[in-house]
Amino acid sequence: MDKFVRSITSRDEDFAQWYTDIVKKADMADYSSVKGCVILKPYGYAIWEMIQKDLDRRFRETGHENVYMPLFIPESLLQKEKEHVEGFAPEVAWVTHGGAEKLEERLCVRPTSETLFCEHYANTVQSYRDLPKLYNQWCSVVRWEKTTRPFLRTREFLWQEGHTAHATAEEAVEETRKMLDVYADFCREYLAIPVIKGKKTESEKFAGALETYSIESMMYDGKALQAGTSHNFGDGFARAFGIQYTDKNNELRYVHQTSWGVSTRVIGALIMVHGDDNGLVLPPVAAPVQIVIVPISTKNEAVMRKALELKDILSAKWRVFLDDGDRNPGWKFSEHEMRGVPVRLELGPRDLEAGRAVLASRDNGEKLSVSLDAVEAEAGNLMESIRRRMYAKAAALMSARTFSAASAGEFERLFDQRNVFVKAMWCGSEACERMIKEKLNVTSRNIPFEQEAVSDKCVCCGEAADKMVCWGRAY
Amino acid sequence: MDKFVRSITSRDEDFAQWYTDIVKKADMADYSSVKGCVILKPYGYAIWEMIQKDLDRRFRETGHENVYMPLFIPESLLQKEKEHVEGFAPEVAWVTHGGAEKLEERLCVRPTSETLFCEHYANTVQSYRDLPKLYNQWCSVVRWEKTTRPFLRTREFLWQEGHTAHATAEEAVEETRKMLDVYADFCREYLAIPVIKGKKTESEKFAGALETYSIESMMYDGKALQAGTSHNFGDGFARAFGIQYTDKNNELRYVHQTSWGVSTRVIGALIMVHGDDNGLVLPPVAAPVQIVIVPISTKNEAVMRKALELKDILSAKWRVFLDDGDRNPGWKFSEHEMRGVPVRLELGPRDLEAGRAVLASRDNGEKLSVSLDAVEAEAGNLMESIRRRMYAKAAALMSARTFSAASAGEFERLFDQRNVFVKAMWCGSEACERMIKEKLNVTSRNIPFEQEAVSDKCVCCGEAADKMVCWGRAY
Numbered sequence: 021m022d023k024f025v026r027s028i029t030s031r032d033e034d035f036a037q038w039y040t041d042i043v044k045k046a047d048m049a050d051y052s053s054v055k056g057c058v059i060l061k062p063y064g065y066a067i068w069e070m071i072q073k074d075l076d077r078r079f080r081e082t083g084h085e086n087v088y089m090p091l092f093i094p095e096s097l098l099q100k101e102k103e104h105v106e107g108f109a110p111e112v113a114w115v116t117h118g119g120a121e122k123l124e125e126r127l128c129v130r131p132t133s134e135t136l137f138c139e140h141y142a143n144t145v146q147s148y149r150d151l152p153k154l155y156n157q158w159c160s161v162v163r164w165e166k167t168t169r170p171f172l173r174t175r176e177f178l179w180q181e182g183h184t185a186h187a188t189a190e191e192a193v194e195e196t197r198k199m200l201d202v203y204a205d206f207c208r209e210y211l212a213i214p215v216i217k218g219k220k221t222e223s224e225k226f227a228g229a230l231e232t233y234s235i236e237s238m239m240y241d242g243k244a245l246q247a248g249t250s251h252n253f254g255d256g257f258a259r260a261f262g263i264q265y266t267d268k269n270n271e272l273r274y275v276h277q278t279s280w281g282v283s284t285r286v287i288g289a290l291i292m293v294h295g296d297d298n299g300l301v302l303p304p305v306a307a308p309v310q311i312v313i314v315p316i317s318t319k320n321e322a323v324m325r326k327a328l329e330l331k332d333i334l335s336a337k338w339r340v341f342l343d344d345g346d347r348n349p350g351w352k353f354s355e356h357e358m359r360g361v362p363v364r365l366e367l368g369p370r371d372l373e374a375g376r377a378v379l380a381s382r383d384n385g386e387k388l389s390v391s392l393d394a395v396e397a398e399a400g401n402l403m404e405s406i407r408r409r410m411y412a413k414a415a416a417l418m419s420a421r422t423f424s425a426a427s428a429g430e431f432e433r434l435f436d437q438r439n440v441f442v443k444a445m446w447c448g449s450e451a452c453e454r455m456i457k458e459k460l461n462v463t464s465r466n467i468p469f470e471q472e473a474v475s476d477k478c479v480c481c482g483e484a485a486d487k488m489v490c491w492g493r494a495y
Numbered sequence: 496m497d498k499f500v501r502s503i504t505s506r507d508e509d510f511a512q513w514y515t516d517i518v519k520k521a522d523m524a525d526y527s528s529v530k531g532c533v534i535l536k537p538y539g540y541a542i543w544e545m546i547q548k549d550l551d552r553r554f555r556e557t558g559h560e561n562v563y564m565p566l567f568i569p570e571s572l573l574q575k576e577k578e579h580v581e582g583f584a585p586e587v588a589w590v591t592h593g594g595a596e597k598l599e600e601r602l603c604v605r606p607t608s609e610t611l612f613c614e615h616y617a618n619t620v621q622s623y624r625d626l627p628k629l630y631n632q633w634c635s636v637v638r639w640e641k642t643t644r645p646f647l648r649t650r651e652f653l654w655q656e657g658h659t660a661h662a663t664a665e666e667a668v669e670e671t672r673k674m675l676d677v678y679a680d681f682c683r684e685y686l687a688i689p690v691i692k693g694k695k696t697e698s699e700k701f702a703g704a705l706e707t708y709s710i711e712s713m714m715y716d717g718k719a720l721q722a723g724t725s726h727n728f729g730d731g732f733a734r735a736f737g738i739q740y741t742d743k744n745n746e747l748r749y750v751h752q753t754s755w756g757v758s759t760r761v762i763g764a765l766i767m768v769h770g771d772d773n774g775l776v777l778p779p780v781a782a783p784v785q786i787v788i789v790p791i792s793t794k795n796e797a798v799m800r801k802a803l804e805l806k807d808i809l810s811a812k813w814r815v816f817l818d819d820g821d822r823n824p825g826w827k828f829s830e831h832e833m834r835g836v837p838v839r840l841e842l843g844p845r846d847l848e849a850g851r852a853v854l855a856s857r858d859n860g861e862k863l864s865v866s867l868d869a870v871e872a873e874a875g876n877l878m879e880s881i882r883r884r885m886y887a888k889a890a891a892l893m894s895a896r897t898f899s900a901a902s903a904g905e906f907e908r909l910f911d912q913r914n915v916f917v918k919a920m921w922c923g924s925e926a927c928e929r930m931i932k933e934k935l936n937v938t939s940r941n942i943p944f945e946q947e948a949v950s951d952k953c954v955c956c957g958e959a960a961d962k963m964v965c966w967g968r969a970y
Contacts, residue, residue: 052614053572054602057565059615062630065562087540090532091566091604091635091651092588097528110594113567115604117589118639118650127529129566129590129604139527140534155537159635160566164593175593176566 028358030297035241039169042291046300046359049170056168056175060284063359064171066308067287068178072158074210074305075180075282078202084154084182089136091159092127097135101260104134107227111163113175129162134228134253134279137183138261145185145275148267152195153185171288172245172495179283185263185275189254192276196252199280200233203248211286212303212411213237213293214418215247216441216490218466223450226279230254236465236490238418239292242439244465244492247289250280288495293414294383300360301383303410304403310338311399312356316349316368326392327367330377333396334365338403357382362406363399383410426475428482431491435460441492443468445485447478456480456491465490503833505772510716515645517766521775521834524645531643531650535759538834539646541783542762543653547633549685549780550655550757553677559629559657564611566634567602572610576735579609582702586638588650604637609703609728609754612658613736620660620750623742627670628660646763647720647970654758660738660750664729667751671727674755675708678723686761687778687886688712688768689893690722691916691965693941698925701754705729711940711965713893714767717914719940719967722764725755763970768889769858775835776858778885779878785813786874787831791824791843801867802842805852808871809840813878832857837881838874858885901950903957906966910935916967918943920960922953931955931966940965 028045031038043049048064060068076086092115099105112128130136141153158180168174182199186192200217207213215235225232229251237247258264258274267273294301304310311334315327324344331342341361343352349366356364366378366387377395380387383406390398422441425431434442446452446464456462456479471488478485503520506513518524523539535543551561567590574580587603605611616628633655643649657674661667675692682688690710700707704726712722733739733749742748769776779785786809790802799819806817816836818827824841831839841853841862852870855862858881865873897916900906909917921927921939931937931954946963953960 050615050619052565052611053569054565054567054611057567059565059611060563062560062562066560068563069561085537085541086544087537088535088543088635088653090527090529090534091637092529092532094528112594113590113602114592115588116591119585119587121639127588136527136529136534140525144525160563162566164596178563 028297028299031240031295038295038297039291042295042299042358043170048287056165058170058174060178063308064287067290067302067306068284070306070308071210071286072180075206076158078206079156079180079182082198082202084156084184087155087157088159089130089133089140089157091130093130093133093135095126095128097139098128100135100138101228101257104228104257108132108163111165113162113164130159131161131163132279132281133157133159133161133181134183134257135261137279138257138263138277141185141275142261142263145263145265148187148265151185151187151265151275152191154182155184156180156182169288171284171291177283177285179281182278182280184278185258186277187265187267187273187275189276192252192254192278196231196233196250196278196280199278200235200248200250203250203280203282204235206282207235207237207247207286208411210303210305211290211293212407212414213247213289214411214415216466216468218468218490220249220466221446221453221464221489223453224464226251228253228256230256234466236492237289237293238421238441238492239289239495240295240417241292242421242493244441244494245285245289245292246465246494247286248280248282251278253277253279293417294410295360298354299358301410302360302362303407304362305407307360307362308339309341309356309359309361310403311340311363311365312352312361313340313342313365313367314349314352314356315342315344316366316371318344318346320369323367323369323372326372330365330367330392330395334399337396338399363402365395365399381406383413424472424474425479426477428479431479432460435462435493439493441465441490443472443474443488443490444479445475445477446487446489447481447483447485448487449478449481452478452480462491462493465492465494503772503774506715506770513770513772514766517770517774517833518645523762531640533645533649535653538783539762542765542777542781543759545781545783546685546761547655550681551633553681554631554655554657557673557677559631559659562630562632563634564605564608564615564632566605568605568608568610570601570603572614573603575610575613576703576732579703579732583607586640588637588639605634606636606638607754607756608632608634608636608656609658609732610736612754613732613738613752616660616750617736617738620738620740622740623662626660626662626740626750627666629657630659631655631657646759646766652758652760654756657753657755659753660733661752662740662742662748662750664751667727667729667753671706671708671725671753671755674753675710675723675725678725678755678757679710681757682710682712682722682761683886685778685780686765686768687882687889688722688764689886689890691941691943693943693965695724695941696921696928696939696964698928699939701726703728703731705731709941711967712764712768713896713916713967714764714970715770715892716767717896717968719916719969720760720764720767721940721969722761723755723757726753728752728754768892769885770835773829774833776885777835777837778882779837780882782835782837783814784816784831784834784836785878786815786838786840787836788815788817788840788842789824789827789831790817790819791841791846793819793821795844798842798844798847801847805840805842805867805870809874812871813874838877840870840874856881858888899947899949900954901952903954906954907935910937910968914968916940916965918947918949918963918965919954920950920952921962921964922956922958922960923962924953924956927953927955936968937966938969940967940969
């Protein structure tokens with residue numbers, strides 16, 4: 021037990037190492053000989069499958085359908101939209117040979133699939149009756165990154181990408197905002213992570229987009245993680261790909277498009293927002309195992325019988341694991357803590373005699389002795405409390421580390437000591453953004469929808485400014 | 496309506512064209528500019544998602560866990576097992592550049608992932624306590640095929656690949672057989688397709704396998720389609736990759752491995768076994784829409800009200816679609832027939848007055864007038880009847896086109912006129928297999944587990960033979 025726990029670095033000591041330790045110790049991911057790519061192990065992949073299930077339901081409820089597009093994009097197709105290819109070409113993997121033969125045209129492994137969806141829409145959209153097209157796909161994409169970390173940045177990663185086509189500009193704007201809301205709700209309700217919704221600045225927006233919206237979350241170390249993005253393309257891609265439809269008056273018009281995505285990065289956020297020095301802490305709804313039953317003596321028949329009985333009862337509502345292995349209870353405690361199991365049920369011979377069991381909450385370590393008859397109801401109450409506490413804790417963290425700055429000096433001092441979010445005004449010039457980035461390694465996270473007039477001057481150049489930006493250091 | 500139906504080729508006239516027509520008209524898949532790859536459209540992808548769900552449940556019930564391995568395999572890793580690389584290297588896609596940089600080592604896009612799983616097992620398996628490893632992954636794979644057809648053979652396709660490691664040879668054999676049974680049950684229960692279980696001959700087995708088992712199904716045109724395979728690797732890969740564990744006596748041993756896969760090909764089988772000249776015919780359990788409600792007059796308020804009410808009632812148990820669009824009923828009938836919806840509920844003003852509705856079965860076209868109170872129960876009965884009829888029809892087709900042959904002359908005559916399955920003895924020599932293939936374009940499908948002593952001489956060379964092979968022409 022000691023050894024198991026001791027081998028984790030404290031998060032306050034070395035956050036990066038703590039993160040890597042958890043990924044390994046909680047059995048989430050592993051390295052392979054494929055540089056920059058990781059193996060998602062059963063526990064890590066189970067978390068992704070559950071995230072998929074929840075998001076997929078939200079997408080269906082908002083009218084979207086799943087499809088699957090090819091993995092490859094011909095070079096000529098990628099080049100059709102100028103900004104898009106400039107943004108992605110430097111970081112794509114190129115397939116040049118099929119078997120022993122050299123290909124006539126290089127194919128890139130999709131870094132994102134706008135171009136494929138555009139081509140498909142150009143072929144299939146004819147009339148206003150064909151609109152809107154509300155497609156989504158679950159797949160992996162590849163971007164040739166230099167430095168990589170499990171979940172946060174890998175050369176191949178799993179994600180979903182929604183791609184829609186609409187009759188009007190207004191509908192596309194509405195869709196872009198709607199899907200950002202879906203993502204924000206998902207983060208809050210499912211991951212128990214608060215986010216800041218806003219619009220990206222010109223220099224931070226997606227290659228080829230008119231507007232990019234993002235949700236930004238704060239990790240335990242104060243850094244920002246972009247948990248999801250939603251892009252409005254206007255008719256830019258439609259013009260490049262010739263996606264036109266005839267409207268009700270029989271006039272030819274370009275469609276307006278959007279795309280939006282969430283990736284396995286959010287698992288990185290789950291770890292970094294909620295985890296502690298004992299390991300992963302998972303919100304009950306997102307935990308592959310919600311209740312672990314640890315019999316204090318696996319040799320005691322009465323205890324084991326009752327443990328099995330409790331497992332059957334609790335399994336009707338929750339994902340339950342009865343750990344009847346031959347390791348000692350302490351070792352089991354720390355292992356399931358490492359894996360972030362929200363509730364642990366301990367049952368020993370003395371508990372049984374007293375007709376009671378102990379319920380321990382993973383998030384705050386509190387133990388509660390409850391009557392065996394009340395276990396089911398109490399477990400339910402606990403899950404709800406844990407969810408609420410976890411969200412509140414994450415919100416408090418973000419709130420305690422979010423500041424406003426009216427002057428450059430104040431701004432710099434805030435970022436001097438540690439990573440924080442700072443709300444400060446921006447004049448709209450890329451030069452100011454660049455200067456802040458170069459000087460402080462701080463970027464504009466987004467222009468929050470909820471604006472506050474912190475001052476009326478740009479925090480960098482002092483010129484008139486009416487946009488409040490949320491600034492931070494990012495993953 | 497006429498136009499919609501007429502545009503489909505008759506399956507007896509031109510089976511290949513009929514197949515392509517259905518794939519397009521039923522909105523299952525579409526071509527893209529990526530040669531040899533297809534787009535899975537919402538309807539085709541929905542069928543795959545349902546197949547995934549059913550298979551995934553079966554895998555979990557047999558103790559397997561899902562993981563995700565990288566998309567790429569370094570050339571040196573692919574080369575570790577000699578037969579394996581010889582089998583796959585000629586048909587892999589090679590990534591040579593990441594962005595503008597040439598890679599130090601080429602990476603192939605996975606054609607199958609044995610090598611990645613082996614490397615992972617070599618890194619993670621140490622003791623008998625770590626065994627068995629029962630992993631599965633859902634992903635896409637790439638094989639650089641020359642000629643392609645949607646679902647049947649495409650350069651990229653979706654599949655699942657199970658990869659397991661066991662302590663003993665016996666356990667690996669057991670697993671290989673067990674998963675073949677899972678596939679056979681899935682085909683029978685879910686796809687309503689009967690299959691022949693058996694062992695592949697040496698020349699037809701998987702590259703690197705000790706033994707390959709397959710399930711073979713017969714399409715409407717009498718050709719065979721291999722619907723799933725399960726491979727026993729013995730300790731061949733373990734020796735090549737150094738996957739060893741210490742057993743209970745602290746002795747170092749090699750693991751024994753298996754792999755098994757089913758792909759989107761089975762959607763091709765669904766089409767070709769059950770489809771007819773009106774389109775797709777789907778078994779109720781595998782249909783994205785199980786009941787389509789077609790109001791005969793969408794303008795009649797009472798009819799629409801009742802149709803909505805029926806939709807609500809039926810949706811509790813089934814996947815229901817109420818087609819309230821503005822096309823005429825005949826057009827709707829033929830469209831949903833094309834898409835293979837098992838049950839159509841027709842409701843017109845006169846039906847409503849009489850307190851009745853019409854239920855039509857997609858598989859045989861029969862119409863049944865039922866009391867509105869009985870719709871729910873009758874729909875359930877119909878689904879069960881449809882399932883039974885579809886399986887029986889497919890089994891009858893296979894049975895009527897399966898023959899035995901004791902002599903070469905008989906054998907040739909059977910394959911002369913049309914595509915059939917022929918049970919005939921084989922001496923075990925590859926020369927005989929090759930001769931039969933060259934002369935008749937017929938291959939050994941498998942050596943069925945259920946053997947019959949058709950004769951005691953090889954159907955090709957006349958030498959002594961004790962293996963009965965199922966021969967056929969294959970997709």
